[in-house]
Amino acid sequence: MVSRFKEVLESGRFVITSEVAPPKGTNLEKFLHHIDLLKDKVDALNVTDHQSSVMRFPSLGGALAIIEKGGEPIMQMTCRDRNRMALEADLLFAYSRGIKNVLCLTGDAVPVGDHKEAKGVFDLDSLQLLKTIHQLMDGQDLGGNELDGGVEFCAGAIVTPEAQPIEPQLIKFEKKVEGGAEFFQTQAIYDLDNFKSFMDYARKFKVPVLAGIVLLSSARMAKYMTANVPGIFVPQELIDELSGVPKEEVLAKGIEIAGRTIAALKKDAICEGVHIMAIGKEEVVPDILAASGL
Amino acid sequence: MKSITKQKSIEDIQEGLKGLDKIFVVGCGTCTTMTKTGGVEQVEEMKGHLQEMGKRVTGSTVIPTACDDMTEVAMKENEQFIRSADAILSMSCALGVHRMSLYLDKPVIPALDTLFIGVEETPGYFREACDQCGQCLLGQTAGICPITACHKGLVNGPCGGTNNGKCEVDKDKDCAWTLIYNRLKEQGRLDLMHQYQPPRNHHVILKPKSVKIT
Numbered sequence: 316m317v318s319r320f321k322e323v324l325e326s327g328r329f330v331i332t333s334e335v336a337p338p339k340g341t342n343l344e345k346f347l348h349h350i351d352l353l354k355d356k357v358d359a360l361n362v363t364d365h366q367s368s369v370m371r372f373p374s375l376g377g378a379l380a381i382i383e384k385g386g387e388p389i390m391q392m393t394c395r396d397r398n399r400m401a402l403e404a405d406l407l408f409a410y411s412r413g414i415k416n417v418l419c420l421t422g423d424a425v426p427v428g429d430h431k432e433a434k435g436v437f438d439l440d441s442l443q444l445l446k447t448i449h450q451l452m453d454g455q456d457l458g459g460n461e462l463d464g465g466v467e468f469c470a471g472a473i474v475t476p477e478a479q480p481i482e483p484q485l486i487k488f489e490k491k492v493e494g495g496a497e498f499f500q501t502q503a504i505y506d507l508d509n510f511k512s513f514m515d516y517a518r519k520f521k522v523p524v525l526a527g528i529v530l531l532s533s534a535r536m537a538k539y540m541t542a543n544v545p546g547i548f549v550p551q552e553l554i555d556e557l558s559g560v561p562k563e564e565v566l567a568k569g570i571e572i573a574g575r576t577i578a579a580l581k582k583d584a585i586c587e588g589v590h591i592m593a594i595g596k597e598e599v600v601p602d603i604l605a606a607s608g609l
Numbered sequence: 610m611k612s613i614t615k616q617k618s619i620e621d622i623q624e625g626l627k628g629l630d631k632i633f634v635v636g637c638g639t640c641t642t643m644t645k646t647g648g649v650e651q652v653e654e655m656k657g658h659l660q661e662m663g664k665r666v667t668g669s670t671v672i673p674t675a676c677d678d679m680t681e682v683a684m685k686e687n688e689q690f691i692r693s694a695d696a697i698l699s700m701s702c703a704l705g706v707h708r709m710s711l712y713l714d715k716p717v718i719p720a721l722d723t724l725f726i727g728v729e730e731t732p733g734y735f736r737e738a739c740d741q742c743g744q745c746l747l748g749q750t751a752g753i754c755p756i757t758a759c760h761k762g763l764v765n766g767p768c769g770g771t772n773n774g775k776c777e778v779d780k781d782k783d784c785a786w787t788l789i790y791n792r793l794k795e796q797g798r799l800d801l802m803h804q805y806q807p808p809r810n811h812h813v814i815l816k817p818k819s820v821k822i823t
Contacts, residue, residue, distance in 0.1 A: 395761075399808060421768040424760050424778045437761045441768070443808050457808065475769045483790040486802050487766035494805070502769060545772035 318415030319387045320359040321469040324498055324523050329581050330588025331609060332389065332500065332525055333600050334361040335381075337372035346372070347380060349597040354386030356601055359416060361500070361590070364391040368428025375405055375414075382413045389471070390414050393422025398438040399447065399457050406451060410466040418471045418500060419444040442487065445470055445494045471498040474524070475546035476513035477506065485516065492520045500590040502546045503529035505553055507579060514586050523587035526580055530593045530603065531569040534558040570599055574606020581609070610728055612640040612676075612702035613735050614647065614721040623662050625718045626696065631665045633687070633694035635709060637675035637701035644735070646721050647671075647700030655700060655720060667694040675705030684712045691715055743813030749801045751792035758785035764806040 323330055333356075335349045353360055362377035378388035390409055392402065406417070419442075425435040439447060447457055448470040454462050472491040478484040488499075499517075504510040504526050517524055529547070531537045534557040537549040553572060560568045577589050593600050617625070626632065634652050641647025649671050656666045668690030672683040684691060691697060696716040699706045703723040710717045727735030740756045746764065747754055756762045760778045767786035770777030774787040793799050814820070 421761060421763065421770075424770060424776075426778050435761060437763065438811070439808050440761075440763045440765050442765045442805070446805075447808075473769060478767075478769070478771060479773045480787060480790070482794075483767045483771070483786050483802070484769075486790070486799070490765060490803065490805060545770045545777050 317467070318469045320389065320416045321497065323358045324469070324587070329609070330498075330523065330525055331357045331591070331604070332359045332361060332588070333357045333591040333593070333597075334363060335377065335597060336363045336366055336595075337374065337377040339369070339371050341372065343372070343380065346377065347384070350381055350384050350386055353597065353600055354381065354384055356604060357591075358588075359387040359389045361389045361391055361418060364393045364420070364422070365396060365428070366423075368395065368423045368425050368430070370428070370430055375409055378409065378414045379412055387416070388414055389416040389418050391418045391420060392444065393420045394437050394439045394441060394444055395422030395425065395435050398436055402439065402444060403447065403451065403456055406448065406466060406468070407462075410468065415467065416469045416471070417448060418473065419448070419496075420473055441472060442490050442494050445472055445491060445496055449495045469497050470495065471500060472496040473501065474499050474517075475502040476504055476510055476517075477502065477548045478546045481513075488517070489520070492522055496522055498522065498587075499524045501525065501527040503527045503540070503592070505531075505547075505549045505576070507576065507585070509548075510580075511585055525588040525590040526576075526586045528573050528576060528589050528591045528603070530573050530591075530596055530599065531557060532596060533565050533569075566596070566599070570602050570606050573603045574608070577603070577607035577609065581607070610726060611643055611735060612704060613644060613724045613727040613737075614641055614702050615724055616646050616651075616700075616721055617719070619658055622658070622698070622718075622720050625720075626659075626662070626664065626698065629695040629716065629718070630663075631667050631694045632659055632696055632698050633667050633691045633715075634659070634669040634698045635675065635683075635700060635705070636669070636671035637705050638671050638673040639675070641675075641701055641705075641721065642671070643729075647702075652700055655698065659698070667691070672701070672705070675699075675701035676708055680705065680708040681712055684709065688713065742809070744809060746806070749804065749806075750789045751796060751798070751801075753785060753789045753792065755785050755789065758783070758788070764809065766802060 333353050338346050362374040364374035374391050378390040381388035421441045425433050448468050451466045454465045474488045534554050537554045540547045541549045636647040636652040652669050659666050670687050673679050691713055696718050698720050699717050700720050706717050706719045725737040728738045730736050737757050742756050755764055760776055771784040774784055776782040776784050793802055
C-alpha cells in the first residue's frame with residue numbers, strides 16, 4: 316500500500332512536514348504530546364535518529380508511536396550506528412508495523428555527540444542506504460537473497476543548499492536522485508535568493524524538495540548556528556531583526572520570520588513544500604503555520 | 610612510511626609493570642626513533658622514570674628495526690640481561706612488541722600506543738594515507754583516499770557536515786571530498802565523482818589477515 320505521504324507528494328499541493336525528537340530515556344510524555352499536537356497539522360512527522368550523535372530513544376520506536384496515534388511518520392535512518400544487516404532488519408520490522416517513509420542520512424560524526432568513544436559504523440552511506448531500500452523493494456537483500464514478503468517505502472534524502480563549496484554537494488544530490496530519492500528535505504535555509512538559485516538547478520530533476528525551516532529562537536542562536544553548524548547561514552539582516560526586539564518578543568519574532576519564509580516559498584512556488592524543525596520548541600510549530608497563513 | 614606511536618602515560622606504564630620489578634628496556638632505531646618515542650634518548654629517559662618507580666633496570670638496547678629478524682639477533686646478544694629481568698618494556702610500535710614476544714619467553718609490556726601507519730608529508734608531519742582496506746579507490750579519487758581522509762570513510766561524496774572545505778569533527782581537518790572534488794576538477798575527471806560506489810567488502814581478506822608469498 317502506497318504511503319499517505321507519497322500520495323501528498325504526488326498531489327502537487329504544498330507539502331508540510333515537521334519533526335519530533337525522542338527523549339533521552341523512557342519518559343515519552345512530552346514526545347507523545349508533540350505528536351498529538353502536530354500529527355493532524357502536517358502531512359508527515361520526521362522522527363530524528365540520535366540527532367547530533369546523542370543517544371536517545373530510537374527513531375524506529377518514535378515512528379511506531381506516531382503510527383499508534385494515527386499519524387504519518389518519516390523514520391530518519393542514519394548509517395552511523397548500524398551495519399547493513401541491522402539497517403535492513405530494522406527496515407523489515409518498520410514496514411511490518413506500518414512505517415512507510417524513510418529519510419536516509421549519513422549521520423553526524425560520533426565525536427560531536429555524547430558517546431565520544433563509540434565506534435562510528437558507516438558500513439553504508441546515505442546513498443547506498445537509499446539504494447538498499449530500493450533493492451529490498453525489489454524483493455532482494457544486500458546479500459542477494461530473496462525476501463519472503465517484501466517492503467514498500469517512500470524513501471527520501473537530504474541536501475544542504477547553503478553548503479560551501481556547493482558543487483560536491485550537488486554531485487551527491489544528483490547521485491541521490493539517480494539512486495531513487497522520492498523527496499528531499501533540506502538543511503535550514505534562510506537566504507531565499509540563494510535557495511532560489513539552488514531550486515533553479517534542482518527543479519529540473521523533478522524530485523519534490525521540502526525547504527528546511529529552523530525556528531530562530533534568539534540572535535545568539537542564529538549567530539551560533541552560522542558560526543558552528545555546517546551548511547547553515549543566517550543573513551545579518553535576520554540577526555539584526557532578532558536583536559532589535561525586546562527579549563520577551565524574540566520568540567515571536569522567530570516565529571514571524573519562519574512564517575513569512577514559508578509564505579514566500581509557497582507564494583512564488585519556489586519549492587514543493589517545507590520541513591519545519593523547531594528543535595525543542597515543537598509547541599510553537601502550530602504558531603509558525605498560523606504565521607505562514609497555511 | 611612509519612608506524613606512528615605515542616607514549617602511554619607514566620601511570621599506565623607503571624600499572625602495566627605492576628609486580629614486575631626488574632626491567633629490560635628495548636627501543637627501535639627506525640619508526641620510534643624518527644617519531645621521538647623510542648629512540649636512544651627516550652629509552653634513557655624511560656630508564657630514569659623506571660628508577661623513580663623503584664624498578665631495577667637490568668639493561669637496555671635500541672634494535673635497528675624492531676619488527677624484523679634483527680630483533681632475534683639483538684635479543685640473543687642481550688640474552689643474559691633479558692633473562693635476569695622480569696619483563697621487557699618495549700618502546701617500539703606494536704609490531705616490535707609482537708616480534709619481541711616470540712623469543713626468550715619474557716613478558717613484553719608496551720610503553721607506547723600504536724596510532725597509525727603514516728607518511729611524512731613535510732618534515733615532522735605524519736599523516737595516515739592508507740587504511741589497507743584491500744580495495745584501492747585512489748584511481749577514482751585523484752590519489753586522495755576517502756577511506757582514511759574522510760572521518761566517516763564515505764565513498765560516494767561528502768556528507769552534510771562539510772564546512773568551507775573542513776570537516777565537522779575538527780575545523781583543522783580538511784574535508785576529503787572537497788579535496789577530491791578540487792583535484793578531479795583540475796584533472797577534468799569529475800565524471801568519476803558521479804559514479805556510484807557500491808557498499809564495500811569488509812572481508813576482501815579474512816581476519817586474521819596473512820599472506821604467503823611463494
